[in-house]
Amino acid sequence: MTFTKESEFEEALLLALTKKGWEDEVIKNPTEADLLKNWANILFENNRDIDRLNNAPLTEGEMQQIVEQITALRTPLKLNGFINGKTVAIKRDNPDDKLHFGKEISLKIYDRHEIAAGQSRYQIVQQPRFKSKSKILNDRRGDILLLINGMPLIHIELKNSNVAVSQAAYQIENYSRSGVFTGLFSLVQVFVAMQPEETVYFANPGPDGKFNKDFYFHWADFNNEPKNNWNDIVSSLISIPMAHQLIGFYTVPDDSDGVLKVMRSYQYFAANAISDKVAKTDWKSKHALGGFIWHTTGSGKTMTSFKSAQLIANSKDADKVIFLMDRIELGTQSLKEYRGFSDEKEEIQATENTSVLVTKLKSNDPANTLIVTSIQKMSNINDEEGGLNAHDIEIMNSKRIVFIVDEAHRSTFGDMLIDIKNTFSSAIFFGFTGTPILEENEKKLNTTATVFGDELHRYSIADGIRDKNVLGFDPYKILTYKDLDLRRAVALEQARAADEEEALSDPKKKVIFNKFMKLVKMAGHIDSNDKNIKGIEDYIATAQYQNDIHKEKVVEDITENWFRLSDANKFHGIFATSSINEAIDYYRLIKRVKPALKITALFDPNIDNNEGAEYKEDGLVEIIEDYNAQYKQDFTLATHAKFKKDIAARLAHKAPHQRIEKTPEAQIDLLIVVNQMLTGFDSKWINTLYLDKLMEYENIIQAFSRTICCDLFAMQLF
Structure with a gap:
């Protein structure tokens, strides 16, 4: 339906809202003072019992105490905690309340669990009047405010x-910018910008924040089909119960950057699917399968997994929710992120060692509900000193335990997850992955579905690119040999001819x-x-790409185009090779050809007694010595893990290298790898991936995804 007049659209929207859970009586043209009186009335009705207001209404002075608390908190992030904190404290100054006069009491303001029930009220405000911050400026008038329990939480x-x-x-x-969203109006958590054919919603960045169009979201349905028509938005995003849930469960006060965040539709559906699955779990069953979430890299899986856990914990549907990371360093990274996302009253527990892990798993303290640990630590829980004994296992299996496994395409197909499942036989497991293992690329006759259960929600890389939530790929194939030369070499080999003259002089060889x-x-x-038809490239021996001619061409392309692709050395690159020996060869070749380029290499540091061990050891020593000299470090083979951590921090510009872009001499230009850093590592400062190796299925998507956090990126395929 087309609306040529905004006023007609507004009236249609108001009518539609009253049919989707909002009250019929619309509050028209109120001032802030009018809305404070309305809130005071609702607070009185919801708290009039003897233990709270004792049937004595709130005074203007008492409401002013609440406004002062709101003003002091100031930011939407802090006010999110105020709203979801359930209660607010005031000192009574109404003499009619003889029981509490001069005493502090606690008032219930909002309960995220009272959705369309209990004491929850849902009111619509039409054309609220906003006082300007200066007498010189005119007062403003908004379109629509949505109040929950009298608080203005959504502005349209x-x-x-x-x-x-x-x-x-x-x-x-x-x-x-005009200072409209202050005082009572600073409670607004979510903005909705709407016209009949398109709607975007976004979190309030607050008085100190910046509006970022990258975080203006379109709503979509479970299958990621965009919902653009205004009627669809009224029926979903801003309907009751969804609007109540949006404020209570699907906003995220992220302390790590001080910004309030609101979840995208696919994050909501995924978190909700896991929460629903846990709520319906039969805890008496053994080895129950939860399911897996297929969300592409860069789509916010960490926030989604946290919200899933928070929903489960808040619902009391499980006793423990364990975030299981597949590497210790990822566990540390995720712990920081989860603690940033958590409410003030929530605690995210780390596990310094096995003994601490066991203690927290056995604990009945609600503070030990959410736990972050690594799959390695959890799988060794029976073997290490301080680990589980039979009595511990019995205690554990009497608890309702949920495991949420990150990067479920990786180490979950080894023995470690099997050991964990056998130890915690009553637990339920959920996996998060951007690249699930399917039948075509199954591992050890298993897929992601056989390990975790059915797919609960999907947001593929195609969805992410379409929605511009992740960047697309921009691959370039760089030829180190001319196609004609390759054809000729293959044709002669297949015809069993030494040269073209021999091939063309023999009729049978000529045909081939x-x-x-x-x-x-x-x-x-x-x-x-469905038959696989071989091409010229399939006939080429891999040795063709291991000789010096090929390597020199690769290095020539990297060095000649480095300044352009790195945006004048602003960004970094990763170069993936097919073997450790190749990584060492390329390291030495680039060092010789372009010594000004700051390079290093990272691969498995273990030295065995196999052939080539000496070459690997010499290469490792050379790489670490060069790194120590370049960056004034003192790493050794024994501290290779710290060496790796320092490389990751420099590439990601994270502590202790947060502002490394201001000191170019401390940066790494190019990291050469074999398999490491090609999955699970994210940095917006990596914009180019060079591949000189054969990759397929989940590995190629994971490797490509290392660059999709950056607006200016490329992939060079050799």
């Missing part, structure tokens, strides 16, 4: 069908030679009968 700005939704968003930004020169495609393909 409208435009008609002929005006872009960006103009509604701009109006919100302008109001914010011409077939490969003219008919066979360069790349192989699957035909209409």
Whole structure:
């Protein structure tokens, strides 16, 4: 339906809202003082019992005490904790309350669990009046405010069908700059900019924050189909119960950056799916499968997994929720993120050692509900000193335990997860992955579904690229040999001829030679009968790519184009090779050809007695010595783990190298790897990935995804 007048659209929206859980009586043109009186009345009705207000209404002075608390908290992030804290304390100054006069009492303001039930009230405000911060400026008038229990929590700005939704968003930004969202209105958590054919929603960045269009989200359904029509938005995003849940469960006060965040639709559906699954779990069953979430790299899986755990913990549907990371360093990173996401009253527990882990698993203290640990530590829990004994296991299996496994495509297909499942036979397991293992690329006859259970929600890389939530790929294939030369080499080999003259002079050899020169495609393909048809590249021996000619061409391309691809040395690159020996060869070659390029290499440091061990050891020593000299460090083979951690910190510009972009001499330009850092490692400062190795299925997507956090990136395929 088209609306040429904004006023008509506004009236239609108001009517639709009253049919989706909001009260019929609309509050029209109120001032802040009017809304404070309305809130005072609701607080009185919800707290009039003898233990609270003792049937004596709130005075203006008592409401002013609440406003002062709001003003002191100031930011939407802090106010999110105020709203979801359930209660607010005041000192009674109403003499009619003889029982509490002069004493502090606690008032219930909002309960995230009382959804469309209990004492929850849902009111609509039309055309609220906002006082400007200066007498010189005119007062403002908004379009629609949505109140929950009297608190203005969602603000909506409208435009008609002929005006872009960006103009509604701009109006919100302008109001914010004008100081409109202060006092009572600083409680607003979520903004909605809407026109009949498009809607975006976003968290309130607050008086000190910046509006970022990258975080203006479109709502979508469970299958990630965008919902653009205004009626669909009224029926989903801003309906009751969804609007109540949005404020109570799906906003995230992120202390790590001080910014309030609101979840995207796919994050909501995923977290909700896990929470629902746990709520319906039969805890008497053994080896229950929970399911897995397929969300692409860069789509916010960490926040989604945290919210899933928080929903489970808040619902009391489980006694323990354990975040299981597949590497210790990822566990440390996730612990910081989870603690940033958590409410003030929530505690996220670390596990310094096995003994601490066991103690927290056995504990009945609610503070030990959410635990972060590594799959290695958990799998060794029976073997290490301080680990589980039979009595411990009995205690554990009497508890309702949920495991949430990050990067479920990796180490979960080894023995470690099997050991954990056998130890915690009554637990339920959920996996998060951007690259699930399917039947085509199964590992040890297993897929992600056989390990975890059914797919609960999917947000694929195609969805992410379409929605511009993740960046697309921009691959370039760099030829180190001409196609014609490769064709000729393959054609001669297949025709068993020494040269073209011999191939063309023999009728049988000529047929074969011409077939490969003219008919066979360069790349192989699957035909209409699902038969694999080989291409020229399939006939080329891998030795072709291990000789010096190829390596020199690769290095020539990297060094000649480095300045452009790195955006004048602003960004870093990762170069993946097919073997440790190749990584060492390339390290030495680049060092010789372009000594000014700051490079290092990272691969498995273990030295065995196999052939080539000496070459590997010499390479490791050279790489670490060069690194120590370049960056004034003192790493050794024994401290290789710290060496790796320092490399990761420099590439990600994280502690202790947070502002490394201001000191170029302390940066790493190019990291050479074999397998490490190609999955699970994220840095917005890596913009180029060089591949000189064969990769497929989940490995190629994971490797490509190392660059999708950066707006200016490329992939060079050799």
